[in-house]
Amino acid sequence: MGTTRIERSGKGRAIAKTGVVTAAGAMSGTSLDGVDVAVLQTDGHSIAGFGRSDYRSYTAQDRKVIADAFGQWSGDAVEAAAQIVEAAHLEILSDFTDVDLIGFHGQTLAHAPRLQGTLQVGNGAMLADQLGVPVVWDFRSADVEMGGEGAPLAPFFHHACARYIKADGPVVFLNLGGVGNLTWVDPAIEEPHQSGALLAFDTGPANAPLNDLMQERLGLAYDKDGAVARGGTVEMGALELFLAEPYFARMPPKSLDRNDFDEMVALVRELSDADAAATLTAMCAAGVAEAMQHCPSPPSRVLVTGGGRRNPVLMQMLEVSLDCPVVPVEEVGLDGDMLEAQAFAYLAVRVARGLPTSCSGTTGVRAVVGGGTVSVPVDLDQT
Template sequence: MSTPPPHEADVYVGLMSGTSLDGIDAVLAEIGPTGHPRLLHTHYLTYPDSLRAQLLALHTPQPDEIHLAALAANELACLYAKAVRALLDGIAPASVRAIGCHGQTLRHRPADGYTLQIGNAALLAELTGITVVADFRSRDIAAGGQGAPLVPAFHAQALQHPGVHRVIANIGGIANVTDLPVDGPVRGWDTGPGNMLLDAWIKRHNGAHYDRDGAWAASGTLHPGLLAALMKHAYLRLPPPKSAGREQFNLDWLDVTLSSLNEAITPADVQATLLEFTAISLADAVIRECKGTQALYVCGGGAHNAALMQRIRVLLPNVQVATTAALGIDPDWVEALAFAWLARQTLHRTPGNLPAVTGARGDRILGAIYPA
């Protein structure tokens, strides 16, 4: 596969579907020789409820799961292709250098030496006629790393400032931070739950997929005993590098924690406490590990949760808190842009990981290539 001349800009598609299981973020971006992306078009495609339920079920062992996972991967590939067609909207597929597709995580077990993101990249290449780069995490794990988070390398490329100590916080299903000091190494790790527990709890009690603006959480009252119990989670005490997922933070764990308190707590009060849990675990990580932070910029779905953003501001009174919109990138599209950029890194045979973030033994070229 030939590499384009270094002076040319190429167009890439980035696809992201995260642990929130809400849908597909798709971006079209032009990336030139500096590696800085220019966002051209965006599209969002919601998951059907049936697929969301199937993917959620596949996070735990079940009968015939290999077959069910393969069928889900095929359905995902068809949805990814649909998102790409809507994104291009008449733009010729031949003008796109590659699609960077994260895939849908079903298992993330770096301690056991593996991670699994499904999406049938071969079928996606067949359906779109565009080269697909996928399976970005596995090579980092093979090199002894966590395989996540991978977006800090992109944050460093696109959002670092030479004179301001910034932290980028992505609040998706899981929350992660990227520390971008003026001097010193770029670091990043998952701080704990983002929207995952909030979304699951409101789905159970109100049938909604998410708590719009954090309104339900704001209607409740923080329960100090529950917050203290949640904050005892062993993951929070681990030093970076580290990564988390549904394996650590899920409704089963929440139910056990609630049962241990032996008292009735209203659902709204639980939601209020879960919001505080997300906010304080993130803020504590910034205070403890990112000393001297001047500005925190939030992306991901959590950027739209007004109650959550307000709590983060209160917990970090000496830090300017805003969304990445203040830096010129809409918070909804940062992760998808990162995977467009990671696809470019792969095709240019350039490392896409940061060993200081993932704990890998060194820089690695990430991803598997499925040519068109």
């Protein structure tokens, strides 16, 4: 298993090795809406309870600066994006210093695990020192270093959620953020890294291309309630070209960068606003339908999280395309806005306790991995 890196600046502050602890997770996704923070009580295995949550939106200028750095690995644009990400997280996390530790995902700018690796900007050590709370970060690097895709990382938490809601058979968690990802879970298997417990991979683009289209053409952050797409017609030729992409023929696990399907926008460039929105929405749903064919067994239902669950046009397309009920995770008592932030709170506890966070069924990594860096701040009471 990968080795957890521990950095200390000063004498530090211990993290309990056993029992339930309170962790805050912070997530900034590729849809660039803002920073989610959520509190979770867990021992790193099961969910003991959920705590408060908060959200800090990015400004239009924030989004532009971060978007300008997408696909880049270094340079001034990356540094500028990192400064915005750190400032936003420091602002919102300053209200969460009553927790035992913080899981900080950072902002993904580039993801090419088979070529250059994966890049999430944001300095967790700086946050630990500023906040006075241990921060767990750099969750993906160890997985990539050991041959994994580095994504998705929420599946181990999805496994805990399936057991928390007492699912009586396999279920699918479908996260529709900037990129879509799917986790098939068999909750009858006790540990997430055990054979047959999980299969997870990216389904294809989700909200990112549609959000970009809305911003470019209409100055809107997203297609609220699917209002623009509802008035359009899907261009079937463009949809067929999209599904001919080699990505869909690859066996999972597999992952995507936000900009891997930039040509989607080119396919709809000549269409009206409504037809382009309808076609991009249909592409998201079609990618999910293709992905479902890889599930080891049919799930009893698909539980949708992320911003896409609020788009009724997309949800209707999924319901038509899939052979099982498709419902928001709220129907089973979970919070679809905060599930990813909660996931990084859960993973932070696992990293701090030396537990695995990914395996061959989730990222294709060669061996079970528990990767991440734990940065422990100076304990001002001991200096």
